[in-house]
Amino acid sequence: MIQVTFKDGSSREFEKGISALDVAKSLSAGLARQALSVEIDGETRDLTTPLEQDCKVTFLTFADDMGRWTMRHTASHVLAQAMKKLHPEAKLAIGPAIDNGFYYDFDLDGTLSTDDLAALEKEMQAIIKQDLKLERFELPREEAIAFMQEKGEPYKVELIRDLPEDAVISFYRQGDFVDLCAGPHLVSTGKIKAVKLMSVAGAYWRGNEKNKMLQRVYGTAFDKKSELDAYLFRLEEAKKRDHRKLGRELDLFSILDEGPGFPFFHPKGMVLRNLLEDFWRSEHTRRGYQEVKTPIMLNRQLWERSGHWDHYRENMYTTKIDDVDFAIKPMNCPGGILMYERKIHSYRDLPVRMGELGLVHRHELSGALHGLMRVRCFTQDDAHIFMTPDQIKDEIIGVIDLTSHFYDIFGFKFHVELSTRPENSMGSDEDWERATQALRDALEAKGMDYMVNEGDGAFYGPKIDFHLEDSIGRTWQCGTIQLDFQLPERFDLSYVGQDGEKHRPVMIHRVVFGSIERFIGILTEHFAGAFPLWLSPVQCKVLTITSRADEYAQQLCDELNDMGIRTEVDLRNEKIGFKIREAQVEKVPYMLVVGDKEMESGVIAVRHRKAGSLGVMEKAALVEKIRKEVAEKALDPEN
Secondary structure, three states: OEEEEEOOOOEEEEOOOOEHHHHHHHHOHHHHHHOOEEEEOOEEEOOOOEOOOOEEEEEEOOOOHHHHHHHHHHHHHHHHHHHHHHOOOOEEOOOOEEOOEEEEEEEOOOOOOHHHHHHHHHHHHHHHHHOOEOEEEEOOHHHHHHHHHHOOOHHHHHHHHOOOOOOOOEEEEEOOEEEEOOOOOOOEHHHOOEEEEEEEEEEEHHHOOOOOEEEEEEEEEEOOHHHHHHHHHHHHHHHHHOHHHHHHHOOOEEOOOOOOOOOEEOHHHHHHHHHHHHHHHHHHHHOOOEEOOOOOEEEHHHHHHHOHHHHOHHHOOEEEEOOEEEEEOOOOHHHHHHHHHOOOOEHHHOOEEEEEEEEEEOOOOHHHOEOOOEOOEEEEEEEEEEEOHHHHHHHHHHHHHHHHHHHHHOOOEEEEEEEOOOOOOOOOHHHHHHHHHHHHHHHHHOOOOEEEEOOOOEOOEOEEEEEEEOOOOOEEEEEEEEEEOHHHHHOOOOEEOOOOOEEOOEEEEEEOOOOHHHHHHHHHHHOOOOOOOOOOOOOEEEEEOOHHHHHHHHHHHHHHHHOOOOEEEEOOOOOHHHHHHHHHHOOOOEEEEEOHHHHHHOOEEEEEOOOEEEEEEOHHHHHHHHHHHHHOOOOOOOO
16 A cells, blocks of 8 residues: 555555556546646656555646646647648657647648648547547667657657667657657547647757758647637737737837837827826825936946846946946946945934836847837836835835835736745845745735745845736736845945944835836737826827818817827818727827817817717816826726
8 A cells, every 4th residue: 555645735545556547536536537647746747657655646737837738748749640640741850838838840841831720720629539548658769769760750769869878768659649758648638628729830950040940830728618719819819909019000119120129219109108207206206215317337346246247247238438347237226226325324314215217228139029028228117225124024015005006006916926046146045034034024914915936036135026917817027026135235335223333224126117118018018009098198189070170179189288188189181980980090088079060169079989979078077077087097987
């Protein structure tokens, strides 16, 4: 008999050699249906694996990362089997599971088309319907090579030859199809409930441009058709909401060939940007922050003191001035420290909260650049808080409250992660433990659920990361709170305590937007370009039905602009339906339609971009409505 311990700490005895699947069946028929693979003493294995000794077992379902990975890995084998059925001459390369799906690389003479994907997917469905068992077997190295040579699979032979001498060489058989693979896999192909092939692309064998170009087929798999449908809907929504597309259509920003990774903000984009920065300033002033501005370039000595020269240099742009090394700042914190150092501080001065909308530059590889989401220069809404050790908890709570308020304004749900000490860190174990516990205490004092992200902290301290969820369910990491005992030590910072002696302050680094540029990209996709009224670059557009109303329309536009309501006027000799459709495409919140009747009565026919016609209004009533909506920063009152 062996002792099997489960995730909840309970344990039971079973006959030695029982399969993990039979253990699941003994616990619950529902668990046996849902289980896709199993973790045995920390290693993910097939459900058919026999249990030969005492062990800890966790069953993995589609809700678990490795459960999803198992299903999608098996789906890649089904794709390969379908390809060999339809194209027997195809040579197999590799087919792993990836985030949100899987792919398989093939060596084919012809070029795959959309029609080919449809046929492949149909054949995959037939294989899934057959519910073929997946059976693992192993072969000695030379037999494995001979086996793949016999099947005419040169890429598999190369993979086997490159394996370590003592490697276990395993294969999986499903029906008449066999593939080289370490696993794990599903019990049978029928466990795949929903599959979809997405696209085809070129890929060099082993990622080396000197090797042959293969054809890579991408797909995804889910355990419910409804989940697949929801995923495909989100993808379509994401295409419609792509901030790069909307940035062009709404004339917000551009990234030109003359400056890859360096965005240009257009007049309307600057309106949006300035509104976000004004909101940031007002909220920080209310909470006792002082705004500062530090230089964009500082000398090497500073970056050596901060640790960035040793730990971050590959991401920094450097130059020489008068034979001295300088670096364009990748972060604002060393400059913030110099601002703190400019005078002697008493404990009565602390906490000191200094905020900076600081432009930073970081070297990103060209292949990683993506619109406003990944750029080479961006504005961090940084703040650095210097405090006594007994102020840590309250200050972290204050930052959490501020960050929560910001995200509530934009309608974001969010979750938090606590990131702990990374491998390339600096400082003592004691400092790291103290800093990490302080972040835990603050989160628990706020009653917040959080995940622990082991080893993902900054090199100088642990951090709390805020992950936003947008309107179509995607998550974005934006805000962060980093607690730092290291830089105050490296820069020999101090304050004079109640005892008249010098003491070391503790430092918080934090951002809320994260990057103004990236946050604009996220907002653009979150709202699909239809920004709330208070953020809309153009809040109202006056549309004329007839040229006789031009003077009245222009006067109305000027009066609204004088009142601080951002308004444009469309006097073109076009049909009113065409003008309304164009204003809708431009995502203008309010369309003010005026013709002979409105001009004679001194009123306005008001349309909202989502609610449609709101009827006729007096100008004073419209202004009051707009001002109230702006003051409340309402998300969409007419939705």
